[in-house]
Amino acid sequence: MASTVLVVDDSAMARKMLIRSLPAAWDVEVRQATNGLEALAAYRQGDVDVMFLDLTMPEMDGFQVLEALRAEGLNCLVVVVSADIQPEAQERVKRLGAIAFVKKPVDAEKLGVVLREYGVAL
Amino acid sequence: MSTALFSEDQRDALQELTNIGMGQAGASVAAVLGEFVMLSVPRILVLKPNLIPPALGRIVGPEKVTAVRQGFHGDLRGEAVVVYGVAHCRELADLMGYDEALDEATERELLLDVSNVLVGACLGGLAEQINAEMGFSAPSLMATEVEVASLLDVQRMDSPCALFVEVNFSLEKRSFACHLIMLLPEDQILVLRDAIDRFLASL
Numbered sequence: 001m002a003s004t005v006l007v008v009d010d011s012a013m014a015r016k017m018l019i020r021s022l023p024a025a026w027d028v029e030v031r032q033a034t035n036g037l038e039a040l041a042a043y044r045q046g047d048v049d050v051m052f053l054d055l056t057m058p059e060m061d062g063f064q065v066l067e068a069l070r071a072e073g074l075n076c077l078v079v080v081v082s083a084d085i086q087p088e089a090q091e092r093v094k095r096l097g098a099i100a101f102v103k104k105p106v107d108a109e110k111l112g113v114v115l116r117e118y119g120v121a122l
Numbered sequence: 123m124s125t126a127l128f129s130e131d132q133r134d135a136l137q138e139l140t141n142i143g144m145g146q147a148g149a150s151v152a153a154v155l156g157e158f159v160m161l162s163v164p165r166i167l168v169l170k171p172n173l174i175p176p177a178l179g180r181i182v183g184p185e186k187v188t189a190v191r192q193g194f195h196g197d198l199r200g201e202a203v204v205v206y207g208v209a210h211c212r213e214l215a216d217l218m219g220y221d222e223a224l225d226e227a228t229e230r231e232l233l234l235d236v237s238n239v240l241v242g243a244c245l246g247g248l249a250e251q252i253n254a255e256m257g258f259s260a261p262s263l264m265a266t267e268v269e270v271a272s273l274l275d276v277q278r279m280d281s282p283c284a285l286f287v288e289v290n291f292s293l294e295k296r297s298f299a300c301h302l303i304m305l306l307p308e309d310q311i312l313v314l315r316d317a318i319d320r321f322l323a324s325l
């Protein structure tokens with residue numbers, strides 16, 4: 001069965017780069033959101049298995065999305081994909097429930113390792 | 123004027139490439155200051171030179187500013203300016219663990235060091251992604267405690283437009299913030315645009 005992934009980033013290019021970095025053998029349905037508010041709306045519609053979440057976004061940033069998701073039970077795996085590479089940013093998102101932090105620009109191999117660790121991709 | 127110099131895709135790409143440079147700069151300065159740096163989405167504007175001072179004023183507010191400039195050259199040529207509100211300059215000394223008021227020379231050195239880290243990481247990160255070779259001149263103090271409007275001598279800019287890339291860094295627990303502006307003259311905007319096109323084509 002295909003997994004549903006939600007790619008959240010204000011940049012169309014960043015979303016495209018992330019989608020192209022997903023493991024080729026992974027059967028996914030890709031949905032997209034351009035800010036935190038859209039991400040939450042998409043999440044609430046259900047079925048999202050994995051969310052790829054940028055941190056620096058207008059309207060509502062990635063930290064705020066993680067907090068909101070936690071308040072709602074965090075029913076999906078969240079991989080933060082961000083250029084904010086401060087060690088503290090990485091610790092914070094993990095404390096907020098993200099399973100992993102992947103830095104931009106995304107390295108497809110490292111992303112694959114993270115996903116396989118959680119058994120969500122081949 | 124010519125926002126049309128960039129298509130939507132080119133602007134989006136430049137913003138994201140700048141975002142990655144900004145992230146590297148934020149991490150570098152966080153390491154120097156030992157504080158968490160809050161980042162916001164970079165803003166990209168193509169402006170006539172006379173509209174640059176009001177754009178700066180909008181970012182910095184009414185307070186006086188001190189600024190450091192640093193030229194860059196090579197595949198891409200222009201100038202980076204790091205703008206600090208005057209109160210924030212003093213905060214910097216405190217952040218760096220100086221107990222007493224700094225003498226002017228030490229404070230200046232501190233500003234130059236922090237600016238150098240920011241500019242090097244931010245523009246270096248951008249350049250790396252578009253495969254541009256870029257060198258930096260030494261940072262120099264541009265103005266001390268001046269009105270924003272008098273910071274840049276826009277009369278002397280001979281380019282009909284300039285690219286204004288705004289990156290803001292602030293600290294969560296302290297009232298420190300600074301702003302990095304990258305200014306490119308029109309011919310260099312076109313060079314950058316071509317580099318972005320090559321980058322996009324390689325995706």
